[in-house]
Amino acid sequence: MATSALDQQRAHAAAGHAEPTGLWSWLTTVDHKRIGILYGSTAFLFFLIGGIEALLLRIQLGSPNNTFLSPETYNQLFTMHGTTMIFLAIMPLSAMFFNFMIPLQIGARDVAFPRLNAFSYWVFLLGGLFLNSSFLFGAAPDQGWYGYANLTSRQYSPGMNVDFWMLGLQILGIASLAAAVNFFVTILNLRAPGMKLMRMPMFTWMSFITQVLLLLAFPVITVALILLMFDRFFGTHFFVPAGGGDPLLWQHMFWIFGHPEVYILVLPGFGIVSEVLPVFSRKPLFGYAAMVFSGAFIAFLGFGVWSHHMFTTGMGPIADTFFSLTTMLIAVPTGVKIFNWLGTIWGGSIQYRVPMYFALGFIAMFIIGGLSGVMHSSPPADLQQNDSYFIVAHFHYVLFGGSIFALTAGGYYWWPKMFGRMLDETLGKVHFWLMLIGFNLTFFPMHILGLNGMPRRVYTYPEGLGFETLNRLETVGSLILALSFLVFLINIIKTWRGPRNAPADPWNGATLEWSIPSPPQEWNFAEVPVVHGRDPLWEAKRERGGPVPEPPRVSGQGIHLPNPSYWPLVAALGVAGVMVGVLAEPKVGPWGIMAGGLILFIGVFNWAFEPAG
Amino acid sequence: MHLRTDALRQLRRWLPVLAVLAAACSPDHYAQTALRPISDFARIGDDIQTQTFYWALGVFVLVEGALLYAIFRFRGKPDDPEPQQVHGNTTIEIVWTVIPALILAAIAVPTVRGIFATSAIPAGDALKVEVVGHQWWWEFRYPDLGITTANEIHIPVGQTVSLRMGTADVVHSFWPPRFAGKRDVFPNRETRVWFKAEQAGEYPGQCAEFCGIQHGRMAFRVRAQTADEFQTWVAHMQTLGARPAAAAPPADSVRTATAGAVVPAQGKQDAAQRATGKDSSATTPAAPPVDPAYAAGEKLFQAKGCVGCHSLNAVNAPKGMIGPNLANVGARSYIGAGSFKNTDETLARWIQNPQAMKKGVLMPNLGVTPEEARSLVAFLRAHQ
DSSP states (O other): OHHHHHHHHHHHHHHTOSOOOSHHHHHSOOOHHHHHHHHHHHHHHHHHHHHHHHHHHHHHHTSTTOOSSOHHHHHHHHHHHHHIIIIIIIHHHHHHHHHHHHHHHHTOSSOSOHHHHHHHHHHHHHHHHHHHHGGGGTOOOOSTTTTOTTTTSTTTOOSSHHHHHHHHHHHHHHHHHHHHHHHHHHHHHOOOTTOOGGGSOHHHHHHHHHHHHHHHHHHHHHHHHHHHHHHHHHOOOSSOGGGTOOHHHHHHHHHHHHHHHHHHHHHHHHHHHHHHHHHHHTSOOTTHHHHHHHHHHHHHHHTTOGGGGOGGGOOOHHHHHHHHHHHHHHHHHHHHHHHHHHHHHTTSOBOOOHHHHHHHHHHHHHHHHHHHHHHTTSHHHHHHHTTBHHHHHHHHHHIIIIIIHHHHHHHHHHHHHHHSOOOOHHHHHHHHHHHHHHHHHHHHHHHHHHHTTOBSSOSOOOTTSSOHHHHHHHHHHHHHHHHHHHHHHHHHHHHHHSOOOOOSOTTOOOSGGGGSOSSOOTTSOSSOOOOOSSSHHHHHHHHHTSOOOOOOOOOOTTOOOOOOOSHHHHHHHHHHHHHHHHHSOTTTHHHHHHHHHHHHHHHHHHHHHSOOO | OHHHHHHHHHHHHHHHHHHHHHHHTSGGGOTTOSSSOOBHHHHHHHHHHHHHHHHHHHHHHHHHHHHHHHHHHTBOOTTSOOOOOOOOOHHHHHHHHHHHHHHHHHHHHHHHHHHHHHHSOOOSSOEEEEEEEETTEEEEEETTTTEEEESEEEEETTSEEEEEEEESSSOEEEEOTTTOOOEEEBTTBOEEEEEEBOSOEEEEEEEOSOOSTTGGGOEEEEEEEOHHHHHHHHHHHTTOSSSOGGGSOOGGGOOSOOOOSOOGGGHHHHHHHHHTTOOOSTTSOOOOOOOHHHHHHHHHHHHTTGGGTOOOOSBTOOSSOSSOOOTTGGGOSEETTTTEEOOHHHHHHHHHOHHHHSTTOSSOOOOOOHHHHHHHHHHHHTOO
């Protein structure tokens, strides 16, 4: 039966009929747009879960000596909040836009390796489920998202909590690496004729740099996690001091991954904002080349600043000086970006639509995160700031004020392209104002608390240290923040029920994705476009002296598309099976590993010998 | 007019809230603040932080101001003509690359100076203190003075203290914000920090590196004392050992604790005296116990196995104990590692059910009855 359904779809694809629908079509899809939607919806669910975790943390901290959460629950929730937001929300939300938009922006019909793309998604989904299944066993990771040794050793963390985290991140790493290879190759090889590197849209550029970061940073954490796995399962002592290991080694390895990871989280957001600002200012991006090179420079420097997370370890003055200066240096290209965004809107004719609200909100908030970042580039000052709520404030201004504001801007901006429906403007603006107010109420007071002595990752605080008032205020802020996303959800549901009313080019866009119908047809471009400049659609409109006509929906006859396939899903299940086996009891574990390995082998074997299209 | 009075009425209603919020923004509102440094070391970082903050504030005002200006000034309508298509401007781009670089250079100079100043080894007659992090309490050993205490570090004002730090288990971070920034402690790796306190008083501090379930209750107190007070305290602590130092077995091998140099009957009185700031006569040699509760407590301390984890000796205190040294527990202001006020009531609660107060703490519930707890409190309270 399965085969017949698949055959039907292939027949559909070949005949250029209406797109196949139904669960099976989603399980076997290799269409980058559908995979993008899968990434986005999954990541948004995880984002909501991470948000609920944050709300619980905030309720616990709303009053001193609170017993709303037990200490172990609190520790599990803050670990899972961080891990979820980084690996299961922001990264895959970016991946949603990589998937959906990069091929459209460069004028391609799909990514370079469509089935590898499907594999990445399924592995990501299973990795996320694997991590969160730990809650069912009452053994959610509880050692912090950064998992510092030697707390993670078997001696001090005997439970399965750390195992879930360590193996879950390994699974997610496989997904990230596979996707990174895919987009790296896609961007280099599948650009439409005339789409030179220096004509690529800025979102594609920043995504490209992100893939390079992923390719270089993830192997480091993979190795670190393997060493940790050996320590925990096989009694080695890489990070165990009793056997001559060194916990500090973990910190170095983790942050060599961890700092580039910050840019992995925020560079796609830079790219999105660099798309939104020109379109709604009706003016090209200011200093295109400077934007490209500052992004690349940030990424390059990102590998030379990791120890600024470790000033309190007492590395000595030479190392402190080096990492302090490189960290300060990174503020220069970041500043260039902010000034260029200002230059973009300066003198423009700003159209206040919802994506622009969020993009401007991004600039305003990211400036604060950047400036507090400069404040802790100075080690003598950072000794006080590190591991205090000042840091929590800083990175939420960067990752929420930065990444999430930008991703939300991207969500409103590209929603009509992805779903063929316009999100409601009024609800969007309500969403924005609630989010801006809630965000600042939640996170701004953390600056004050941190500098006044409140450490991070404490499940409660005593009375008498003065922390009560602002913590209460933050908890109120977090509820407003939650409310803002409720408004967003309502907007989504309302739009979902409404008509497919989006034109191909609702915002007077500049880039290729706005030249094709909303939502795009399976093959994206009926005819592969030829590119003559940086803002191809604006140029086309200028040539015509007015808007271009709505592109027709075509039959797609004769357009070659890759076949749908369920083998990527099978292979992904094999990967997850292996990890479940590693985690399981010694009695059944090896059988699980073998079964998972076998499924993986069958999946990859059949994938290899299945005709691609 | 109505509007105005309404607004005023609203303002009056919100005034108390605003006052509370304003107070919450002042460092003086916070006992553990890093913004009121009272040591040379803390001032180095604070000076740099203040400078950096003002640079950041200036940049913030200018850039956010420019952003807001642009947002209002360049508001457009959909049917407005297309604005001038500017692609960039090399001069201005160079300017806004160079200016931030110069500002950063201005921050870098004091930073590098500060790095070397804070990394320097303190010269002269620094008082050495060994800090050992434990899950979830702090041990303080004074190698030159031969005494050990826990969770309350006593330091003299006006003399540099040099802390050499390590951990008995996992990574922690020692953070006395008024005196110094954080310094992490590692197994098999000594880290150091030093500072000279400028002001006497009792100040809170806390572990700043997540270290397991009770990281949130791994605090400590810094008791900065005048030189005289500190000397008196040291002299007193040096009497808190069962045997003369010479006769004592090597510190590492001592696994049992022995109560010594206590003033059982006067314990409570001493506590009262201490509370009023007067030094007690605790240094007088041990007198035979007259308080039956004290005697019962002493027996229970053995019988309940307390001695397995806690030493009562400040002198020649054994290393590697699982629980904090209790030689002067009666005089400490907090128990449970800076977590709960050290009253007879909380101490009794703690002894009976530490897991209820600090879940996951390594001290198990030992099935102590309320009656037994009273005796143990009497015994411990006498350890001033």
